[in-house]
Amino acid sequence: MATVSPAERLLLQLGIKEPGDIDLEAIAYSQGAFVKFRPMDRCEATIVGNARHAIIAVNSLSIPQRQRFSIGHEIGHWLLHRHRLLFCTSKDIGGFSRDALNPERQADDFASDLLLPSFMFEPSIMRIRVLSLQALDDLTGAFNTSRTATLLKAVKCNRFPIVMFRDGLDRRRWSWPSNVVSPRWRARDDLDPESFAYELLHGGGTGSTPVRKVGADAWFEFRGCQHEEVREQSFVSVPGEVITIVTVPESGTD
Numbered sequence: 001m002a003t004v005s006p007a008e009r010l011l012l013q014l015g016i017k018e019p020g021d022i023d024l025e026a027i028a029y030s031q032g033a034f035v036k037f038r039p040m041d042r043c044e045a046t047i048v049g050n051a052r053h054a055i056i057a058v059n060s061l062s063i064p065q066r067q068r069f070s071i072g073h074e075i076g077h078w079l080l081h082r083h084r085l086l087f088c089t090s091k092d093i094g095g096f097s098r099d100a101l102n103p104e105r106q107a108d109d110f111a112s113d114l115l116l117p118s119f120m121f122e123p124s125i126m127r128i129r130v131l132s133l134q135a136l137d138d139l140t141g142a143f144n145t146s147r148t149a150t151l152l153k154a155v156k157c158n159r160f161p162i163v164m165f166r167d168g169l170d171r172r173r174w175s176w177p178s179n180v181v182s183p184r185w186r187a188r189d190d191l192d193p194e195s196f197a198y199e200l201l202h203g204g205g206t207g208s209t210p211v212r213k214v215g216a217d218a219w220f221e222f223r224g225c226q227h228e229e230v231r232e233q234s235f236v237s238v239p240g241e242v243i244t245i246v247t248v249p250e251s252g253t254d
């Protein structure tokens with residue numbers, strides 16, 4: 001096994017071996033933190049604690065997978081950033097800041113490792129040849145996690161030749177390539193108005209698109225990219241945000 005992260009070490013210490021056994025309230029309790037659920041406004045979760053005990057409050061209005069990620073995030077704060085009072089907004093939790101020293105990013109990484117530990121996740125993806133939305137949904141069902149968090153984990157496993165794009169009505173785009181995608185395939189920093197993802201984003205729906213082949217220049221910019229094709233599939237992750245899985249051909253891998 002590669003390096004074991006603090007969250008994975010905690011799971012191993014507690015003897016948790018199956019995705020279905022990742023009971024976050026029980027894990028929090030084992031570390032001295034009680035989890036409470038209550039409706040919250042503009043806030044996903046908070047943690048308040050003294051030296052030994054903490055109370056994690058989670059927004060009961062959020063979807064269950066989001067609540068699970070929030071609890072994982074707050075357990076991360078409890079174990080990594082004790083003695084700080086933190087109010088975590090929906091932007092903080094699952095925002096996956098690029099700054100590895102940012103406490104919000106560290107808590108997100110902790111939550112990802114706790115909910116989708118490599119020692120359970122990697123054997124699960126070995127059986128998948130192509131990462132379609134259907135395959136992603138099989139994983140989210142097994143791990144009880146959101147599509148976004150699960151896809152990000154799959155990208156980081158560097159097994160599939162994919163790039164994950166996030167586009168929002170806020171016009172903010174970020175993209176995350178797996179290491180097997182050639183660095184020559186530079187992601188565009190704007191959403192093509194002709195793309196199906198654009199239509200999905202501005203249509204106000206909650207659906208997804210089928211897998212489609214499109215010209216690579218819809219997503220990438222490099223010399224000769226108009227001669228290449230990629231497969232794309234998009235889904236609405238939260239209202240106002242579309243995530244696209246773009247699979248590059250073999251010529252786009254290293």
Ligand SMILES: [Zn+2]
Nearest residue numbers: 088092104107
């Ligand atoms: Zn936080």
